[in-house]
Amino acid sequence: MSEATSITLSEDAIQNLIDRFHGEIVLPEDEGYDDARAVWNGMIDKYPSIIAYCSGTADVINAVNFARENELPVAVRSGSHNVAGSAVCDNGIVIDLSEMNGVWVDPEEQTAWVQAGATLGDVDHETQAFGLATPLGVVSDTGVAGLTLGGGIGHLRNKYGLSCDNITSVDVVTADGEYLTASENENEELFWGIRGSGDAFGIVTGFEFDLHPVGPEVATGLVFYSGNRAGEVLRAFRDIEESAPQELTTLVSIGVFPEEELFSADVVDALKIAILGLYADSPAEGETAIEPLRALDEPLADFSGRMLYTEFQQLFDEDYPDGMRYYWKSLYLESLSDDVIDRSLEWAKASPSPLSTVDVWPLGGAITDIGLDESAFPGREAPCLLGVEANWIDPDQDEANITWARECLDDMRQFSDGSVYLNFPGFFEDSNEMMETTFGDAYDRIVALKTEYDPENVFRLNQNAKPAE
Secondary structure (H helix, E strand, O other): OOOOOOOOOOHHHHHHHHHHOOOEEEOOOOOOHHHHHOOOOOOOOOOOOEEEEOOOHHHHHHHHHHHHHOOOOEEEEOOOOOOOOOOOOOOOEEEEOOOOOOEEEEOOOOEEEEEOOOEHHHHHHHHHHHOEEOOOOOOOOOEHHHHHHOOOOOOOHHHHOOOHHHEEEEEEEEOOOOEEEEEOOEOHHHHHHHOOOOOOOEEEEEEEEEOEEOOOEEEEEEEEEEHHHHHHHHHHHHHHHHOOOOOEEEEEEEEOOOOOOOOOOOOOOOOEEEEEEEEOOOHHHHHHHHHHHHOOOOOOEEOOEEEEHHHHHOOOHHHOOOOOEEEEEEEEEOOOOHHHHHHHHHHHHOOOOOOOEEEEEEOOHHHHHOOOOOOOOOOOOOOEEEEEEEEEOOHHHHHHHHHHHHHHHHHHHHHEOOOOOOOOOOOOOOHHHHHHHHHHHHHHHHHHHHHHHOOOOOOOOOOOOOOOO
16 A cells, blocks of 8 residues: 555646546556556655656646646656656656657658657667667666756767757746747757756757767677776776777776676676777778777677667666666766776775676767857766766665765765766755756856746756746
8 A cells, every 4th residue: 555645635626637638647546556656766765646647748738737736846757767766756746758758750851859758769769760860878768858958978979979969959848837949049048958957947848859870780899807907907998098089989887797697607796897889880990999999908708799779779778677776976077097097996896786886988079069158068078977876676785885876976076076967966965056066157047047937946856956036
């Protein structure tokens, strides 16, 4: 039996919403309530008063108006995979867009219209039918909307930029229930803010993306090296990364990776370092560009080779199952210095969970082609991002894993200006301070937008910049 929520809504008010709604309304007394309130991160256990599965934009407008009229907290759930838990709330309304997951491709114009409930896998499935792709993330179950609004760092970033760099327009429902479009030619300031500062201004219901020729087959790298040699491997990787072609995007992950089917018994539970790469052009050229990543040391395992782009996008899906416990933090680093390498390895060794990783995401390439004043995304000048993923199963280990991630970040701040990637934000602790530090001089511009489009802070269960009083 579900726990009762404390907020009181009249039966007439709820019935009025149901009468105006085309999608499904789920209430605490309904049989499917516990399944409906569950989210991807198993740490999150919240009890909303209403879960509204929207069938289209009209439902979104009705749900927003209902929330505002009844002074309900609002959580927005799009494609799920929300690590911070802001896609569900206690004693409020969850506006769920997961049924709005259509993708329409125009292969001649090389564009795609994507509804906000779509996942990366939904988009890749449609665009790869035409040998096209847009930069998205690295796990196909991830929701497009949350990823893109926070920037969107993925396997094509070096060649084609961030997810938010590739949207040409968005449809938005604002806090007052207004429906509008934002682009470079319409509501331009809102379009600036939506690209990289999160979902605090309204609910985006659809995106238009630019597409690029990618795949279907691509050259990829996935090499595991011994953690005993991780320092030497990372230093050699750093040297290669500095002169790598823009078509090659890489990722470093340090952890145990306890996969018995991949590693021999003597190393399966030992620390390892994984080097990944994807080449966003000719597979033959890509194999040559990736080859140095395969010779950084003696590999424990090497799974590099040509594969379908969609398969590479799905490579990590099984590592992030629904219901596991997740707590992720991040920092933009000033460099991948020897000290950064050494401290990263020490923290990876100290992890209380063999499922956790310390990751280095090299940035640059096309990300730097867009000026800081052209979109709100704050990390364009950083050479790399540090991601700290605490992943574990046992609820009794919650405190140990969260403490590890926080202490790691506290230590690594000495190599950073303190700004973070909004898609790896912990649980939005000290949200306003985090936003001020991350956006710097642009923070006042974000506050002005928030004040214009959401002066009552209806959308506050997120990476929130409070409106001016």
